[in-house]
Amino acid sequence: MSLGKSLEEMKKTSRRSNKVCAYQVMYNNLSPQDKKALDEAWASDMPTNLVVRALRQEGIKTSGDSVRAHQKGICKCPK
Numbered sequence: 001m002s003l004g005k006s007l008e009e010m011k012k013t014s015r016r017s018n019k020v021c022a023y024q025v026m027y028n029n030l031s032p033q034d035k036k037a038l039d040e041a042w043a044s045d046m047p048t049n050l051v052v053r054a055l056r057q058e059g060i061k062t063s064g065d066s067v068r069a070h071q072k073g074i075c076k077c078p079k
């Protein structure tokens with residue numbers, strides 16, 4: 001990817017992060033396959049801590065707190 005394109009992406013991402021919570025920003029940046037895997041993990045009632053650990057293993061930073069806040073609907077995402 002060219003620098004110009006990367007900078008554009010960054011701009012989009014940071015704009016988005018003003019509107020949605022950290023979890024949603026992380027989710028938005030996942031590849032389609034990763035989104036699917038994550039959706040399936042939640043659908044199968046996988047414990048939050050395990051999912052967060054798996055994400056961290058993939059170098060994706062997120063926290064149990066932001067996941068829980070998002071799932072409870074008490075995050076800053078537009079409702």
Ligand SMILES: [Zn+2]
Nearest residue numbers: 021070075077
């Ligand atoms: Zn959220």
